[in-house]
Amino acid sequence: MSENPTQQAGETRRPGPDHNPASLPSGGRYTLTTEVEFAAAHRLNGYDGNCARLHGHNWRVVIEVTGQTLDDIGMVVDFKTIRARAREIAKRLDHAYLNEVPPFDAINPTAEHIAAYFHQALAADMHSDRYQVSAVTVWENARSAVTFRL
Numbered sequence: 001m002s003e004n005p006t007q008q009a010g011e012t013r014r015p016g017p018d019h020n021p022a023s024l025p026s027g028g029r030y031t032l033t034t035e036v037e038f039a040a041a042h043r044l045n046g047y048d049g050n051c052a053r054l055h056g057h058n059w060r061v062v063i064e065v066t067g068q069t070l071d072d073i074g075m076v077v078d079f080k081t082i083r084a085r086a087r088e089i090a091k092r093l094d095h096a097y098l099n100e101v102p103p104f105d106a107i108n109p110t111a112e113h114i115a116a117y118f119h120q121a122l123a124a125d126m127h128s129d130r131y132q133v134s135a136v137t138v139w140e141n142a143r144s145a146v147t148f149r150l
Contacts, residue, residue: 044109081126
């Protein structure tokens, strides 16, 4: 009789990943996702509609960092590192009138431009041989978001 009640007589039990960590798949790509939030007002110059008037959003910024190589403890990069850098960028915009904050004093503070802004700022600090910022998604409300990726 088998020691394992779910194992049938004569059946060979193959160890799974929980038995041999070296058997985990390799050669794949990891995508880490984390987010930060900020509140800010803006208006869209040249827009024909309500968004031409001053209004605000509770913006949600979702950052994706992609890598293939894990460090010595098994991480691509610590989530805290990603969030700390993203919070620094969000702090520049939090409770501000975006149309007065560079570069949005020269370009419309659309969700598209905000996503590109975060991506550019994060990519400058978070690019390494092991990982890079692969995408930034900016949500201006629960139904509307834009994703910027290179």
